[in-house]
Amino acid sequence: MSKEQRINFSSKLAVVAAAAGSAVGLGNIWRFPYELGQYGGAAFLIIYVLFVVLLGMPIMLSEFIIGRMGQSDTVGSFRKLAPGGKWWIIGIMGVITSFLILGFYSVVAGWTMEYIYQAIANQFVSKDTATLTQVFVDFSTDTFRPIIWLIVFIIISAGIIMLGVKDGIEKSTKFLMPLLVIIIIALGIRAVTLPGGSEGLRFLFQPDFSKITSGVVLSAMGQAFFSLSLGMGCMITYGSYISKKNHLSHTVVEVTMMDTLIAVLAAVAIFPAVFSLGINPGFGPELVFITLPNVFAQMPGGYIWSILFFILLCVAALTSVISLMEVIVAYLVEEIKLKRMTATILVTIIILILGVLASLSIGVWKEVKIFNMGFFDLFDSITSKIFMPLGGLLISVFTGWVLSKKSIREELSTHGKFPTRYYNAFIFLVRYITPICISLVLLNQLGLGKWLGLS
Ligand code: TRP
Numbered sequence: 001m002s003k004e005q006r007i008n009f010s011s012k013l014a015v016v017a018a019a020a021g022s023a024v025g026l027g028n029i030w031r032f033p034y035e036l037g038q039y040g041g042a043a044f045l046i047i048y049v050l051f052v053v054l055l056g057m058p059i060m061l062s063e064f065i066i067g068r069m070g071q072s073d074t075v076g077s078f079r080k081l082a083p084g085g086k087w088w089i090i091g092i093m094g095v096i097t098s099f100l101i102l103g104f105y106s107v108v109a110g111w112t113m114e115y116i117y118q119a120i121a122n123q124f125v126s127k128d129t130a131t132l133t134q135v136f137v138d139f140s141t142d143t144f145r146p147i148i149w150l151i152v153f154i155i156i157s158a159g160i161i162m163l164g165v166k167d168g169i170e171k172s173t174k175f176l177m178p179l180l181v182i183i184i185i186a187l188g189i190r191a192v193t194l195p196g197g198s199e200g201l202r203f204l205f206q207p208d209f210s211k212i213t214s215g216v217v218l219s220a221m222g223q224a225f226f227s228l229s230l231g232m233g234c235m236i237t238y239g240s241y242i243s244k245k246n247h248l249s250h251t252v253v254e255v256t257m258m259d260t261l262i263a264v265l266a267a268v269a270i271f272p273a274v275f276s277l278g279i280n281p282g283f284g285p286e287l288v289f290i291t292l293p294n295v296f297a298q299m300p301g302g303y304i305w306s307i308l309f310f311i312l313l314c315v316a317a318l319t320s321v322i323s324l325m326e327v328i329v330a331y332l333v334e335e336i337k338l339k340r341m342t343a344t345i346l347v348t349i350i351i352l353i354l355g356v357l358a359s360l361s362i363g364v365w366k367e368v369k370i371f372n373m374g375f376f377d378l379f380d381s382i383t384s385k386i387f388m389p390l391g392g393l394l395i396s397v398f399t400g401w402v403l404s405k406k407s408i409r410e411e412l413s414t415h416g417k418f419p420t421r422y423y424n425a426f427i428f429l430v431r432y433i434t435p436i437c438i439s440l441v442l443l444n445q446l447g448l449g450k451w452l453g454l455s
Helices: 012-023 026-038 042-070 074-081 088-120 129-140 145-192 198-205 214-227 234-239 248-276 287-297 302-334 340-360 375-402 405-413 423-445
Strands: none
Touching: 012 145, 012 234, 012 248, 012 302, 026 042, 026 088, 026 214, 026 248, 026 287, 026 302, 042 074, 042 198, 042 214, 042 234, 042 248, 042 375, 042 405, 042 423, 074 088, 074 234, 074 302, 088 129, 088 145, 088 234, 088 287, 088 302, 088 340, 088 375, 129 145, 129 287, 145 198, 145 248, 145 302, 145 340, 198 248, 214 375, 214 423, 234 302, 248 287, 248 405, 287 302, 302 340, 340 375, 375 423, 405 423
């Protein structure tokens, strides 16, 4: 055990707020609703929830266990728990994945700031879909504007990271997460009471299983990973800050429920409005940035709602970006022995470089391709299609087959303090179900799915 006591989140609420802050992000509010729209509404939702339970919860619990047992950053935790082995490479993979996710995620996060600005300047009013599309395309392909917002966003995140775990992460998420829940519930109520909104609710809650193909099933699984921040050591790092007084499995249930609830609430806020205004639900990634301003422009009180909505999106992105940065900063501080300040500055500079590459790849550098993709798509694809599933697979194998069953039981029960009724189910899931499910996703994404007749 280390000589000095590791910094812990100071309360149960702080733990849940920080972990939920990481999980709830652009993945819930921007990506989930449009995937739902494209993949058939309620049927996709049911399959998604199934994966969250079967795959998301066991991996999140595994990550918390590894982090709290290891009492270290993601690389250090594997080193401590499996000395002499090569498992720490999972941690290095996580650090690289963090950089790459941040490279494109913070660009989109920057866009949310531009849209807060546009909302405040009342830019959406009396514009039709075609005009709003043009506005979005002109902005996102511009050379300087998105980069300026990217810089603003990253500097705010870096400021919070520099303040550290207690004053930065804990204080900000404890304040920002409840704010987010309030705004999204208000938006949901507004949307549901729009004329014709019930059509949208029917779309969300009446399953049409004919739309489900194996490709849709596998997308739902990928979304579960991304949305819960799993597979790259984010929850290992946060797990290491959870005090021994917390009941890990309760935390997992709370965070997962909150993440799923916010994704569903986002959909409830979006689809009734989409249907009420006769917009195509299968719109795609532009849904938030093009369709919603259109919705707000035509909705009573739309000025205020649009401002609230984009603030919500930005706040959600902020708490996720903080968690991604913390993975790298904790690694640099604990393994490379940099000062927290130096580590944060270094990470900020690298993210800015990656972010600029990603942002330019949508505009002036459209022609620059690596593996047939621009930087933005490249960062997005290799993380969600290769690194995260592979990380999740290895994390569940590590927990199920490398850690001793006795030590897992000790950790879950905090030396007998808490009951562990679900313990056998958990071991079964991480040993068999989770690795098999993830292997199927990987096979599918490597293109072997077609060959095996899966899609
Ligand atoms: N889960 C966040 C979202 O839904 C994004 C995120 C934060 C993330 N940390 C992560 C995704 C770690 C994968 C891994 O927007």
